[in-house]
Structure formats: C-alpha cells, structure tokens
Amino acid sequence: MANKAIKCSKMFDSQTGQVRENVVIFTEGERIAAIAPLAEARLEGYEVIDLGERFVTPGLCDCHVHLMMDGQANPSATKPYETIADWTLAALKCAHADLMAGFTSLRVVGGNGFVDEAIRDAINRGEHWGPRLMTSGAAISTTGGHADDHYSPYLNDELNTAPAIGDGPDELIKAVRYNIKHGVDMIKYMSTGGVMSRGTTVGAQQMSLEEMKAICDTAKMYGMTIATHAHGTSGIKDAIRAGVTSVEHGMLMDEEGVQLMKEHGTTLVPTLIAAERIVVKGKEIGTPDWAIAKANTVFQQATKGFKRCIEENIPIAFGTDSGTPFNFHGKQAYEFELMCRYGMTPTQALTAATKTASELMRKPDVGAIEPGRYADIVAFDGNPMEDITAMTRCSFVMKGGEVYKA
C-alpha cells in the first residue's frame, strides 16, 4: 500500500473542535504519520490525494446500529421466515452501506446467532471489506423483555435469542458469560420496554437493580463496557446506579436521571432518528400502530432530556439505531441534523461522532486525525459548520490508509 499525502482545505480537529485550513495528512501503511501545513509539506514519494474544497473529518463512529435489521417497517415480522444465513448476507450489505456513508467504526449493540462477530472477524482478517466493528452479541433481556420480542408462544427461536434471556442474577450472569464465550467486545442489556417490541410498555422497568448490578459487575470483571437500552425514567436511573457505561436512547429521562449521569460519568447515546423516523414515516410505511403510538410518547420527552444533557455537559456519543423502521443503513447521517435541531452546535455533533464516540468505545486508535491513529479519514461535499446536511453527502472514504470511496 502506497503511503499517501492527503491535501485538505478544511479539516475538523476533533480534539480541539477547531477547523484547520490548508493542511496535508501523511499516511504510513494503515496509520497517520504526520499532519503539516500545506505551504511546508514535501509531497515527493507520496501518492497525492487532493480533496479540494471538501470538508474532511476523522472516520465517523456510529455507536448504536443493528446490522441484522435493515429499516423495514416491522423488523420482527419477517424473522420466523428467514434463516441465520439470510441474515448474515443482509448484515454484510448493511455494514457496506454504513462505510460508504463515512462510518468507519460501528458499535453493533444487539444481533443474533453471533453473526456480527463472524462479520467483524472476516473484515479484520481482510476476507471481506467493511467498517471496524465492536459487537455485543445478543442483547440480554428478561422474559418478555424488550429483546424477548417474538411474542408468540408457539415460535421457537432458541438458536437466536434464548441464551440471552434470563431472570434473576444467576441466569443473567450466565447470559453475560455465554456472550463473552462467543467473542463479544462488550455487553448490551435491556433495562426497560421499547418501541418495537409488541406488548412491552415503553416506560416500564423490566429488570431490577439487583439484576442489572449482576450484569454490570460480571461484565466489568472481564474488562468490558456495558450499554443499556433504557427509555423509562426509573429503568434509566437504576441502570446508572448499577454502573452502565452508556444509556442508549434515554428518552424518558428526568432531572434526577440527568444528575445521576453527571455523578457517574455515564455517556448518553440519544438515537433521536430512531423515534423520529417512526413518528414521521411509520404510518406511511405500515409500522404497527402500537409502535407508532409508543414512538410519539417518547420522542417529545426525548428532545427535552437531550437538551438538558447538553446543558449539563454529559458526554453524548453519536448513535442512530440504524436498522429500525425507515432508519436505513447509510442514511443515518440525518441524525446530525436532528442533533442540531434539538440543541447541539455542528461542532458538538461532530465531536459526538468522533472524540466522544471513540472514548465511549475505549478505542484510542480512532476518532481523531492524529499521528499514530488509524488513517480513517472521510470527506463531505459542503461545509457542515454552515449547513449540517453536508454530513449526508459523503464523497470520500479512507479506512486504514486504503481508499474505499473517492
């Protein structure tokens, strides 16, 4: 692989929030070697890539996706008719779409049959192309909880989800260890009901503090971070008390929840787009009425909690829940627009998808254009500092020093 010199007129520095002008990024193999002002840069011996007027950022990180869901109206509906093989092929396509949109790192928080782990390993071995994946395996849930979602007592999807369903600390500890045994990078569990699980009350807590603590303590013993799906007010607060690394969605968070986040250093992954897409598009595409009603309930409250977290300087990492209804892989940069509509500056939104995301994932090799980090570099048509929709126009993708889109 030739070493490259990438000429940038505008480059987002995620560590300072500043936009640097007229610089050259030098790569050496899969890493960034140096950054120099254009006027002083010596380009001989390098393959020169001129990004012109494009806006350059570190490869983006989406901290909440589901590769095994592809945006259809009711993800649970087709499950019984598909096999793990169908899902694997579909999931790889979703990973490709995300990379082409500028997302060089994904945190995959909930899949089945350890498909995400197989895809992650195949990409790492160079057998398939795709983004860097951090995966959780199946989301751990209680009986009838948000991840125990097939509803019909006559269906048996033991192969896919049963090991991640448990009640009481002992069964949940077993579920954590079962996922770790199969090579997950992190743990995800469901604290409360959700929008897309039929029969769950979105605000209802589904796991006791004692159960959550058993999951978190076990995960930490293995050096893992913990993400929890939590919409409901009490479920969010018990999850923070139990020691989760991040609250996902956090849509019905109250003021006490905000203060607990602050006290415990918990990160919020807001996924505004997931609820907004169902609110705006659900009826038209045929999402079940019960799901639309729940999305409406949570979305209004979510924008208020989001604003409070910004005001209180709670770490907020970019995540989209890509794969939920009408929330397609490769189209998730719309979340940047929502983050700005509901209270962030463009700089804050870009920081959420770079610096804060890499910190949440404990991946110091990504999230910034700095010597020593991976040469994950992407560029957009337009200037997001003036028009945030530019983030939906990705026109250059480099991952590990290799160009995937130009």
Ligand SMILES: [Zn+2]
């Ligand atoms: Zn999700």
